[in-house]
Amino acid sequence: MKVFIAGCGTMGSGIAQTFAVKGHEVVMFDQTMALADRGYATIEKQIGRQKEKGRMTEEEASAVLARVSRSVDCRDAAGSSLVIEAIYENMAAKRELFAALDEICGPECLFGSNTSSLSITEMARGLTHEGQFLGLHFFNPAPLMRLVEIIRGGAATEEALSAAVELIRSIGKEPVICRESPGFIVNRILIPMINEAVDLLETGVASREAIDSAMKLGANHPMGPLELADFIGVDIVLAIMEVIFDETGDPKYRPSLMLKRMVRAGRLGRKTGEGFYDYNK
Numbered sequence: 001m002k003v004f005i006a007g008c009g010t011m012g013s014g015i016a017q018t019f020a021v022k023g024h025e026v027v028m029f030d031q032t033m034a035l036a037d038r039g040y041a042t043i044e045k046q047i048g049r050q051k052e053k054g055r056m057t058e059e060e061a062s063a064v065l066a067r068v069s070r071s072v073d074c075r076d077a078a079g080s081s082l083v084i085e086a087i088y089e090n091m092a093a094k095r096e097l098f099a100a101l102d103e104i105c106g107p108e109c110l111f112g113s114n115t116s117s118l119s120i121t122e123m124a125r126g127l128t129h130e131g132q133f134l135g136l137h138f139f140n141p142a143p144l145m146r147l148v149e150i151i152r153g154g155a156a157t158e159e160a161l162s163a164a165v166e167l168i169r170s171i172g173k174e175p176v177i178c179r180e181s182p183g184f185i186v187n188r189i190l191i192p193m194i195n196e197a198v199d200l201l202e203t204g205v206a207s208r209e210a211i212d213s214a215m216k217l218g219a220n221h222p223m224g225p226l227e228l229a230d231f232i233g234v235d236i237v238l239a240i241m242e243v244i245f246d247e248t249g250d251p252k253y254r255p256s257l258m259l260k261r262m263v264r265a266g267r268l269g270r271k272t273g274e275g276f277y278d279y280n281k
């Protein structure tokens with residue numbers, strides 16, 4: 001199968017790697033060749049590690065990399081069976097890209113967006129591929145995380161849905177289907193939980209260590225909610241919380257003021273060296 005991946009950042013490169021490892025031809029498309037090269041280099045590094053650990057032979061590793069090509073021309077999507085978009089989280093940019101791909105790709109091609117928060121229905125509206133359009137929400141790091149949420153937009157057909165389920169299983173992932181709704185399943189549960197933990201911290205109910213230990217030891221979570229916020233990025237947590245709050249208008253999803261203060265102060269978690277914990281030490 002030929003798979004066209006638009007956007008070669010964190011998610012795009014991980015998704016491209018996943019498909020290439022499973023034997024598919026992958027085109028990695030980005031705005032500049034330097035960006036596509038950067039995404040490719042990430043895959044090269046990951047595959048190199050697999051080789052070092054003895055999980056892949058030299059021949060297998062070379063074959064995986066040989067299946068991945070790079071492009072800055074979206075006409076290279078021609079002949080693809082699947083397109084997955086993982087560009088910036090911006091509706092106008094995504095719609096523009098899909099409008100171009102709509103003309104290039106054949107009628108059988110399945111369209112997927114990896115969006116974390118935008119409406120699939122709005123993204124697909126007016127395309128000839130509207131019935132073939134689904135949210136395909138991979139988790140970071142995509143090669144390791146088993147779940148893919150399949151989001152059913154307004155116009156997706158049963159056939160497209162079944163094809164997507166089969167496809168996701170064929171790459172060794174577990175699909176779950178959900179209707180379009182802010183945060184889908186995982187983020188709708190996970191992000192408000194983190195927000196609640198931040199509120200507990202802010203109101204002085206417990207220390208950050210106590211909150212994290214409590215959830216690790218009492219609920220068997222592998223990471224405490226505040227550690228997890230630092231790992232995801234405090235800005236991302238806030239952005240998702242704001243989408244859920246704005247979309248539902250429900251006060252139970254009010255973003256914590258402490259999250260807002262931290263984002264304004266640039267305390268975004270691991271990526272900036274400081275969040276709920278200090279990583280500079």
Ligand SMILES: NC(=O)c1ccc[n+]([C@@H]2O[C@H](COP(=O)([O-])OP(=O)(O)OC[C@H]3O[C@@H](n4cnc5c(N)ncnc54)[C@H](O)[C@@H]3O)[C@@H](O)[C@H]2O)c1
Pocket residue numbers: 006007008009010011012029030031035085086087088089090093097114115116117137138139140
């Ligand atoms: N990072 C995560 O943990 C995560 C998890 C699930 C879903 N997502 C979603 O996946 C998408 C990508 O996120 P990311 O973290 O990989 O972003 P990123 O910033 O790491 O990468 C985005 C890439 O898209 C490219 N790009 C932007 N506009 C483009 C265009 N018009 N055409 C081609 N390429 C373009 C950028 O140059 C960049 O290389 C977003 O929709 C995000 O919400 C992210």
